[in-house]
Amino acid sequence: MADEPAGHALVQITAPNGVTWTRQPRGISSGPQLLEALSVLIRMNSDIALIWNWWEEDRHEREHDRVWRILAEWNNGAGQREHTDEELEAFEQRWCKEADRKVEEDKTRRAELVAQDYDEKRADSRRQLLRKEADAAFFQHVIDAPASAAQLKEAARRRDESQAEAQEFRRQVGNPDDVLDNRGYLPAERRKQHLDEHVRYWRYPMLRELRQKDRRRFKTLLEMPVLDATHMCSECQAPIEWHEYDLTLQLFRARPARGSVAEKLSVLMPGWWERCPASTAYQISHVWGGAHALPDFTGEQWRGTLPPLLRAIFVPSPTAKKFTPPKPQPLATVPTGPIADVMAKLQELQATYPTAEVRQGAHGRWELWPAADEAKP
């Protein structure tokens, strides 16, 4: 459809769902702009690729306003007349009631699923399986760039051990993707939710913070390729690959219950409670020490195993400031004043610094500097 000036001809466009839209006489947006606005409206709450970089505080609101400004210029023949306040209120009430009904229905359905299919032991074995796989991957990264022969040998032993344990858990669990959690959610549903949370509650705040503090890391994170749900951990808001490096994002984890074993363990092993159960637990083993720690393993080596993107995001630039030699200072200064006072002061200083040079400094004052040869290191 051609976009002709309002008043000359009817401007219409048919959306992919077959609905024909007609532009209001004073509208200025084009047909393709309307279609784009409709598409954004449908996707803006769920399409992660679309909202991946909508990190600015008001970005979602701006997009919402922009889309509705365009939509207000068109009509599709439905609901042409103005509604009364009572009608709108009744509509809102119906809508809320319907939404509540759906939530309740979903809760009931999930409770039934839990009653029928939830198996605590199987769910726990599934988490152990994920952890053993992450452990095996972690030790493989060490094997790829070992710090010593002793480390290589031990890492290979532990990789093999983790793989064997993972295999045993896999045998017990069967298909890990059909294991319900205790709320009635499948791993695929949780991954989808975690991706959304990753973007809104980690990526956006992180980008806002880095924008102020560290432009290099900001740019790196901004350019991070878009994730999809299959990249995510089903147990936390981190991509599953991060767990191979002991990086986790448990964004909404409550503190352990007071007086519980978990609380005691969290005190004994800092980081244990905050860690995702699907992640390698190497860091905690390392802190625990003894046979749990790989020989010769250091934080520097860990940083070296990180892929460039993770290193850039999680390893802050060294804070060591560039060496800037101090600005040279004169040995002494003599402020401007009556000539007799200046001469007297200079004579006095000459006795202290017999080899110094007298130079004219800023604001007419006199400065005593080491002679050129002496100033050299």
Ligand SMILES: [Zn+2]
């Ligand atoms: Zn996780």
